[in-house]
Amino acid sequence: xxxxxxxxxxWQLALDGDGEAFARVFDRHHxxxxxxxxxxxxxxxxxxxxxxxxxxxxxxxxxxxxxxxxSLLPWLLLTASYSARNVSRSSRRFRDLLAKVPPxxxxxxxxxxxxxxxxVQALRHLSAQHRDVVTLCxxxxxxxxxxxxxxxxxxxxxxxxxxxxxKALARLLDKPAHTPDLEMSTQP
Amino acid sequence: xxxxxxxxxAALRRILIEHVEQTAPPGARVRHRGARSGLLTGLIAIPVAxxxxxxxxxxxxxxxxxTAAEALRSAADVSITTSDPxxxxxxxxxxxxxxxxxxxxxxxxxQLSAYLSPSTTETYIPYESxxxxxxxxxxxxxxxxxGEASRAAAQRDWEETVRGGVVRVARAADDDFxxxxxxxxxxxxxxxxxxxxxxxxxxxEGPYGDGTDDGALAYAAQLLREGTMPASQRSVxxxxxxxLPGIRITDGNAVLDGRTGIAFSLDADPGAREIIVDPTTxxxxxxxxxxxxxxxxxxxGTEQEYTAVxxxxxxxxx
Numbered sequence: 001x002x003x004x005x006x007x008x009x010x011w012q013l014a015l016d017g018d019g020e021a022f023a024r025v026f027d028r029h030h031x032x033x034x035x036x037x038x039x040x041x042x043x044x045x046x047x048x049x050x051x052x053x054x055x056x057x058x059x060x061x062x063x064x065x066x067x068x069x070x071s072l073l074p075w076l077l078l079t080a081s082y083s084a085r086n087v088s089r090s091s092r093r094f095r096d097l098l099a100k101v102p103p104x105x106x107x108x109x110x111x112x113x114x115x116x117x118x119x120v121q122a123l124r125h126l127s128a129q130h131r132d133v134v135t136l137c138x139x140x141x142x143x144x145x146x147x148x149x150x151x152x153x154x155x156x157x158x159x160x161x162x163x164x165x166x167k168a169l170a171r172l173l174d175k176p177a178h179t180p181d182l183e184m185s186t187q188p
Numbered sequence: 189x190x191x192x193x194x195x196x197x198a199a200l201r202r203i204l205i206e207h208v209e210q211t212a213p214p215g216a217r218v219r220h221r222g223a224r225s226g227l228l229t230g231l232i233a234i235p236v237a238x239x240x241x242x243x244x245x246x247x248x249x250x251x252x253x254x255t256a257a258e259a260l261r262s263a264a265d266v267s268i269t270t271s272d273p274x275x276x277x278x279x280x281x282x283x284x285x286x287x288x289x290x291x292x293x294x295x296x297x298x299q300l301s302a303y304l305s306p307s308t309t310e311t312y313i314p315y316e317s318x319x320x321x322x323x324x325x326x327x328x329x330x331x332x333x334x335g336e337a338s339r340a341a342a343q344r345d346w347e348e349t350v351r352g353g354v355v356r357v358a359r360a361a362d363d364d365f366x367x368x369x370x371x372x373x374x375x376x377x378x379x380x381x382x383x384x385x386x387x388x389x390x391x392x393e394g395p396y397g398d399g400t401d402d403g404a405l406a407y408a409a410q411l412l413r414e415g416t417m418p419a420s421q422r423s424v425x426x427x428x429x430x431x432l433p434g435i436r437i438t439d440g441n442a443v444l445d446g447r448t449g450i451a452f453s454l455d456a457d458p459g460a461r462e463i464i465v466d467p468t469t470x471x472x473x474x475x476x477x478x479x480x481x482x483x484x485x486x487x488x489g490t491e492q493e494y495t496a497v498x499x500x501x502x503x504x505x506x
Contacts, residue, residue, distance in 0.1 A: 017212040019205030026201055034192040048192055052200050059208060064360065100203050104193035127406060145348040152356050154327035155345040156305025160289030160493065 006070030015062060026055055029073050033080050036135070039123050040084035045104060049091055052101060053083040056094045066150050068142060074150045077135050085128065122172040130165035137162050256437045257430035259450055259467065264426040267470030270419045275501050280312040280322075282502045283415035286445050288331070290479075290492035293341035300484025301335025303342040304491070312505035313416070320359040322505040327354050335485030357506055380411075384427035391428060401432045401454055402461075409463050412472040415497045422470065429463075438462055442476075445496030449473045459492075472497060 005021075007028070013021035030051055037050035057079050058065055058072065068074050083090040091098055123131050136147040137158070148158045275281045288306040295301070305327075312322040327349045330342035381387045391404035408425055411417060417425070429435060434454040442451035442464045451462040459480025464473040474496035482488045 014208055015212060017209055019207075019209040019212075022208045023201050023205050026204055030197060030200075031191055044193075048196050048200075051192060051197075055200070055204055056207070059204070059211070064358070097203060097207060101196055101199050103196075105195050144345075145352065148349065149352045152325060152358070154305055154307050155348045155352075156291035156303065156327075156330065156342070157287075157289045157307060159291040159293075159345065160305060163290075163292040164492070 006067075007072040008067045008070045011062070011065070011067075011072070014059075022059065025058075025072060029076055030055070032073060033076050036077050036139075037080050037084055040081060041087060046084075046087045048101075048104060049087055049098060050080050050083050052098050053087075053090050053094055054080045056097055057083065060093075068146050068150055074136055074140055074142060074147075077140065078132050078150070081128065081131055081135060122169055125172055126165060126168055129161050130168055133158055133161045134165045134169065138166075253433060253435055256435045256452055259437060260426045260430035260435070260452065260465070263450075263465045263467055263470045264423040264430075265470075266468065267419045267423040267426065270470055275313075275315045277315055278503065279315050280502050280505050281315075281416070282500050282505075283311045283313065284498050284500070285309040285311075285413065285415070285495055286474075287495040288491070288493070290334075290486065290490065291330075291341070291345065292484075292486075293335075293337050295337050299335070299337075300486065301333075301338040301341065302484070302486050302492075303330040303334070303338040304332035305330055305342070305345070310506075311415075312502070314505070323358045323360075324506050325356045325358075334487070334490065338485070380421045380424055382424065384424055384431055387424050387428035388431050401434055404432065405429065405454060405461060405463065409461060409475045412463065413475065413495050413497050415499045417472075419470065422472065426465070426470070444474045444476060444494060445498070447473045447496070451476070 005024070007025050010021040010025050014025070033054055034047055034051050037047035037054075038044065041047050041050060054076055058076060065072060065075050123134060126134065132151065133147060136142045136150060137144060142150070144155050144158045144162065147162075148155045151158065286306070286308055288304050290302045291305045292300055292302045307328055308326045310324045310326075312324075314321065329346055330338075333339050333342065381390050388404065391407045392399050392401075408429055411425065412422070429452065432454065435452055436454070437450055438453045439451035439462070442449055442462070444464050447466060449464040449466040451464045453460045453462040459478060461475055461477050463475045465471070466473055474494060476494035477492050479486055479488055479490045479492050486492075
């Protein structure tokens with residue numbers, strides 16, 4: 001099987017028990033999921049856990065995941081956002097599997113944790129609903145209709161949330177870069 | 189650009205391959221686990237307004253914190269006396285959420301118009317553990333229009349919604365909904381602490397975890413709108429909100445989804461979230477957010493987001 005197969009094509013192979021097909025989806029997206037997670041949690045170790053949780057969740061929910069133009073990435077990012085809200089609770093279900101992952105040989109320093117800048121850091125201060133539409137429509141460039149399809153919502157709902165999320169982001173980013181509020185998000 | 193630790197990633201990749209190959213009988217449907225956990229208490233303990241003697245609606249003419257706190261404590265007192273009938277074998281708890289959002293449209297000149305986009309979500313929660321939950325989301329055409337461009341925008345967006353499906357029905361084992369909290373989410377299985385003080389700490393540390401009172405109110409609203417909280421926990425939650433120094437009554441006669449209640453908010457922002465509670469039953473009616481100022485064709489005080497929650501017991505799910 002070629003590496004250029006879309007995620008949904010790989011998914012069909014994985015559903016038939018092809019672990020390498022699932023791994024190719026992992027290869028394609030785990031860096032992006034990791035960076036997204038880093039914006040939402042305080043420690044790189046937690047971000048790595050969120051990556052694991054996200055892909056285990058994808059497999060657990062394999063019958064209901066959604067693809068956009070053949071890509072699983074929007075679903076993965078939203079699941080990572082959800083998992084990052086409470087890493088310890090989210091990891092409970094996969095405790096045994098996550099325990100098999102060895103400790104990191106390198107740990108990201110504080111400078112690296114703000115690598116994506118204040119705009120992405122500000123995601124952490126948005127409500128879950130607003131964060132989801134920003135992730136899909138702003139960071140991933142999906143149309144409102146595509147985001148609505150991924151989220152299972154009317155287009156008007158996505159449009160409304162996006163409008164309000166952008167206003168909330170603007171309020172957050174209007175602050176000086178290192179106000180206490182924003183600095184708080186980078187503390188362990 | 190930072191990258192994940194390569195050793196960990198390689199290990200995770202290997203574990204995923206093993207996990208997929210060990211758990212993927214071709215075509216198998218994903219099922220999981222047996223007994224439902226602590227949420228069962230919430231599921232079987234639903235409030236029924238009819239069980240409560242209805243008293244006169246009390247109007248609250250002032251909006252100071254002390255008055256708001258008193259009203260919340262009163263709602264807590266009424267809640268605790270509200271009957272929580274059981275969902276019986278073969279039955280479902282049906283949580284209906286009527287929601288509407290103001291969808292904005294900007295024209296070439298930057299002028300804002302908007303329309304109100306409503307939808308209804310019905311969640312059917314079975315008594316029996318291991319049975320599928322069912323969630324039905326029904327989109328509805330726009331109901332309110334602000335500005336000339338709003339009708340055309342509403343029509344265009346509605347056509348997109350029709351293409352995606354006006355009615356979407358999802359099923360999932362237990363609370364494991366793909367579409368709950370819209371995706372990847374689950375209905376929260378979170379027992380509240382026993383005291384108002386501890387509950388307030390819990391709300392401050394919740395998923396909006398910035399420690400602010402606004403975040404605490406947002407988390408409280410999220411828990412309440414799930415519609416599965418028993419009266420005893422709702423009572424504690426109201427008492428916790430009464431401890432917020434900025435809590436106030438913004439409307440003593442707020443109407444949402446045809447029901448009347450008291451709207452509570454924080455006084456930091458006139459466009460802040462309001463939760464609306466029926467003072468005669470202690471039931472949570474819903475939440476709403478109004479526009480703080482006039483923007484484009486949308487006047488100040490317009491509902492820009494609301495959800496109204498109600499629960500019933502039914503014998504069948506879609």
